[in-house]
Amino acid sequence: MILELADIRIQPGKQAEFDAAIERGLRTVIARAEGMRGFKVNKGIESPERYILQVFWDTLEHHTVTFRQGPLFPEWRAIVGPFFAQPPVVEHFTLVAKSD
Template sequence: MIIEIADIAVQPEDKDAFAEAIQRAARTVLARSPGYRRHIIFASHETPGRFVLQVEWDNLEAHTVGFRQSPAFAEWRAIIGPYFARPPHVEHFDVVVSG
């Protein structure tokens, strides 16, 4: 299992519209992707317009190849991309400890 963490910035005035768009995109596009397990979307209290997306994938390739190189990625970006204040910062993590 691999965890994708995406740190996403949108304009504060777009935060409600983005929250709706990313929820819809996750439900209709992301969740259909092979290797997808689950996701959590966080919205910051301290920094309006900052979101963190956590996605659990079967393995790194499920995200970097299976999803990002598929037509689903273009669909995903078409829904949420117009809200980005700048490109998201994305990293992949291994779980060390889970409580």
């Protein structure tokens, strides 16, 4: 399993609107993506315009090819993109260890 970690910075004062938009986008778009196994999104306490999005994929290609180059990506970006203060920083990770 691959973890996509997206560090998202939104425009100041738009947190409530973005909270609703990102949840809608995750549940209506990302949830339909092939190879997607789950997601989490957290909002910063000290930096309330900062969000950390975690999406779990079967393979790296499910995110980078199937999703990013497919028809769902523009739908996703139309929902969340208008709130971005800058492009998100996205990286991918593999699991080393976890608790039970």
